[in-house]
Amino acid sequence: MSSLEAQVAGWFYTQPVLKTREDANEIITALVADYSTTLYRVAYSVTRNSAEAEDIVQETFLRVLRHQNKLGEIRDARVWLVRIAWNLALDRKRRSKTRPETEDVADLARILPSSERRADDEVISSQEHARVLALIDQLPAKERQALLLSALEELSTAEIAHICSTTESSIRSRIFRARRELAELLAKQRDSR
Amino acid sequence: MKIHTNPPNSADKQIESTLSLLAHAQPPAELEQRIHARLQHEPVHKNFADGLRNFFFTQRILFASAAAAVAGCAIVIGSVQHSRQRPFAAPGIHIAAPSSGLGAASGARIAPQPVAVPDDAHSRSERKTTSGRATVSRNARKPKGVAVPDSTKPEKP
Numbered sequence: 001m002s003s004l005e006a007q008v009a010g011w012f013y014t015q016p017v018l019k020t021r022e023d024a025n026e027i028i029t030a031l032v033a034d035y036s037t038t039l040y041r042v043a044y045s046v047t048r049n050s051a052e053a054e055d056i057v058q059e060t061f062l063r064v065l066r067h068q069n070k071l072g073e074i075r076d077a078r079v080w081l082v083r084i085a086w087n088l089a090l091d092r093k094r095r096s097k098t099r100p101e102t103e104d105v106a107d108l109a110r111i112l113p114s115s116e117r118r119a120d121d122e123v124i125s126s127q128e129h130a131r132v133l134a135l136i137d138q139l140p141a142k143e144r145q146a147l148l149l150s151a152l153e154e155l156s157t158a159e160i161a162h163i164c165s166t167t168e169s170s171i172r173s174r175i176f177r178a179r180r181e182l183a184e185l186l187a188k189q190r191d192s193r
Numbered sequence: 194m195k196i197h198t199n200p201p202n203s204a205d206k207q208i209e210s211t212l213s214l215l216a217h218a219q220p221p222a223e224l225e226q227r228i229h230a231r232l233q234h235e236p237v238h239k240n241f242a243d244g245l246r247n248f249f250f251t252q253r254i255l256f257a258s259a260a261a262a263v264a265g266c267a268i269v270i271g272s273v274q275h276s277r278q279r280p281f282a283a284p285g286i287h288i289a290a291p292s293s294g295l296g297a298a299s300g301a302r303i304a305p306q307p308v309a310v311p312d313d314a315h316s317r318s319e320r321k322t323t324s325g326r327a328t329v330s331r332n333a334r335k336p337k338g339v340a341v342p343d344s345t346k347p348e349k350p
Contacts, residue, residue: 179208190204
């Protein structure tokens with residue numbers, strides 16, 4: 001299809017209308033089953049607080065419910081949902097800047113099943129995790145986003161690029177830069193001790 | 194000298210370990226049920242503004258065509274009205290309407306007051322040509338201190 005045809009098709013495109021509310025409810029139920037864990041991890045990677053992450057996941061699906069008439073025109077639900085959850089988490093994080101930090105990464109490290117932890121993790125204390133997370137917060141926003149999203153196994157580089165509205169090569173370079181800067185910051189911190 | 198207690202790639206290990214910790218965060222039990230419960234309690238109300246916005250969005254091609262037609266008509270009517278508009282006439286000054294009405298150059302321009310002729314006015318050309326040669330009259334006005342050679346008489350063939 002030529003670009004002109006595509007443009008004309010775009011002009012005359014009308015969104016598919018969901019016939020009944022039951023259709024929308026079914027779709028939302030399926031979305032909750034498929035993506036609630038991923039969204040929780042996305043939200044948790046930003047807020048690092050279990051209650052806030054759960055609240056963000058619920059808020060994400062509330063947004064979906066409010067815009068259920070757009071469900072038919074969503075091409076990639078995962079990307080759409082992660083983008084909503086990420087923005088909500090950032091808003092929440094921004095607003096909670098004035099409040100004391102309520103991170104419960106230490107709890108997570110303690111309760112995480114050993115089968116899901118790497119062998120190296122055993123020797124890394126929760127204090128060290130907290131230190132790395134504090135350094136991640138010092139990274140530039142774009143690099144931090146790419147790094148945190150890349151940690152999620154559910155998301156491919158193409159999907160992360162779509163979420164960040166950029167190209168895959170740009171995402172790869174952001175992740176590389178983020179890791180390098182993080183390693184430098186860690187080395188600097190270690191030297192200063 | 195500071196001694197590193199960790200192996201050289203320990204930073205990478207630390208980063209990997211922390212990222213993996215975030216990536217494997219487990220949602221609390223019965224998260225899905227709580228999401229469904231909250232969604233059911235959320236009233237889905239479509240207010241008037243949303244309905245209006247949706248209506249305009251779905252019918253956007255129709256409205257875009259109508260708006261374009263209205264704009265086109267407004268441009269045509271405006272230009273016709275402008276061309277038929279009578280020029281503003283100030284009291285005491287009569288400006289003749291241009292004959293064709295198309296070009297600004299065709300419009301008659303009349304000075305608002307009569308132009309007075311200066312006393313030292315003289316014709317633009319003091320130089321007269323006789324039999325193809327330029328001659329300067331002896332009585333021609335010239336600035337002081339400028340030598341003017343005598344004009345030679347033209348040779349007769």
